[in-house]
Amino acid sequence: MRASNLLILTSKEIPSKAEFISHKLMLRSGMIRSLASGIYTWLPIGIRVLKNFKKLVRKEMDFICANEVLMSSIQPIELWKESNRYKQYGPELLRFKDRKKREFCLCPTNEEVITDLIRREILSYKHLPLILYQITTKFRDELRPRFGLIRAREFIMKDAYSFHINNSCLDNTYNIMYDAYNRILNSCCVDYRSVIAENGTIGGFCSHEFHILASSGEDKLVLSNNSKYAANNVIAEALSRNKKNYITKSSLTIIDLKRFNKFYIKTKVKMLIVSCKRNKLLALLLVNNHKLNNIKFEKHFELSKPLKLLTNEDILNVIGEHINFLGPIGLNLPIVVDKCVSLICDFTAGANQNNKVYVGINWNNDLPLPNIVDLRHVLAGEYSPDCVGKLLIKRSIEVGHIFKLGTKYSNVMNAKFMSSIGINKPFVMGCYGIGLTRIIAATIENNNDKYGIVWPEKLAPFEIVLIPINSHKTKEVIDLSEKLYTCLIKAQFDVLLDDRDIRLGHKLTEWELIGIPHRIFISERNKPKIEYNNRKNKKSIFINPDDLIHFLTSKNIFNFF
């Protein structure tokens, strides 16, 4: 490609509407333009990057013998009714009708469509296991799109689905896919983690997420500093330890707020009141500095989803006590305690009277121990649940999620195959998503400097840019540049010749912003050598033009970093 033919739409100005580094850089480097909230147009530079990411993913899918398909971005709504996700998905599913009044939706994911395909086409166990995948546009009508491509409404995702005769076969494919995802992320040169995760509306019984660590990320990961334990914040657990060492021995006493000091705060337990199914109330007890985890609550009390916390006002109306003085003793409500609360001795809680608290409360002595459930978010510095290391909490961007679905979809959609012993069995399924447009943004979050994007070699819009200097002065410079351009194309490099009649400074800042990894300068000054310059470390080396291909293909270039 020649720069004179390439649509390069870079900008010096920092776009006012972009907050994230990746969003700013993608706009400034001319990769994307915004069309509407969470919807983008991809420009030539961006498309080249996207193509490289697709290539990388296809290579890994090929390697594990997955079959590429392409499903429509429009889906008949009947399939969603069949899988019972029609209501569950809510307004995120963008629905519309065709001229015959048949209802459709824009594809947010493809479990239904693929299950429908397979139940029609695959009748025998002899075809299994089978992996199908596609790379295509998805649409989710997000409540609040933000951060550029990181949470867009329209995005490009690779989604894969696997079909098996049983769980052990699924486990095998799941592990193969897990490894493939690791290889993909390694190629992106990003700091990432795979973590155990929550299945959400996709369903199933086991899942892992792949996250790129970034201080700007929306998600939080809980990681052990000394073991492999890594989990999404919403399901992370910590080692529950007995906390009776707080106090020697005391007995139940009611004290006034005036005597309430630091010492009692340490052992304070707080009470939250939630409204459950049929408006019944439930009291939850948590250690004072612990935060209630909605997801854990909802998982355990599925029928009370979504969690409804009573406000101070509600509590005054319903219970008639001030929120700060609620406690389990003498309370006429069912109680559930967090695991940590169940382990604490001589604790402090409200006395259900204004300005009064009980201290020295002990389970079984002072009141029976109610149901125990893990209800809280873990805190940084706690012990890892595998007893090895302490927990760190890091921000991240979720880029991939793999699920063991089991027979969730095949059962409800009646997708069955004939097994080897002659009986019909539902397909055992897995599904595997990786957000390409999100991974591009996250890769930029991880790979940039004050000049712009620093692309990993294989993902950059071009591997090499040839920059003739003062080419208007000497024909030799032009001739050599053209010669090298032809050679590099022949050697199958993704090369760009910057043949524009603009000043050098302009070219340099522009290619630094766009992030081309390798730059070659051809000038009168360095004759007969040419200058190789590296985007990442800004170092230069002077080489003979004839050695260029050898230099670029040899290990030299890697030692150079």
Added chain:
RNA sequence: CGGAGUAUAGCGCAGUCUGGUAGCGCACCUGCUUUGGGAGCAGGCUGUCGUGGGUUCAAAUCCCUCUACUCCGACCA
């Protein structure tokens, strides 16, 4: 969906409080000079001041309506 903010040239912004000729920088066009870090000089083009209504002799500016976009939260993977 709750809260906050913004909307003026292609982009970034000033002007709005206190109503009275539509401004600046970048970009763009022309010419000359320049050419190893987004050049300099001279000249030029660019606007339904988001939409609709109201007040006024007069509205970018004051009042009301709607819309879009951004941020925080909730939600979601």
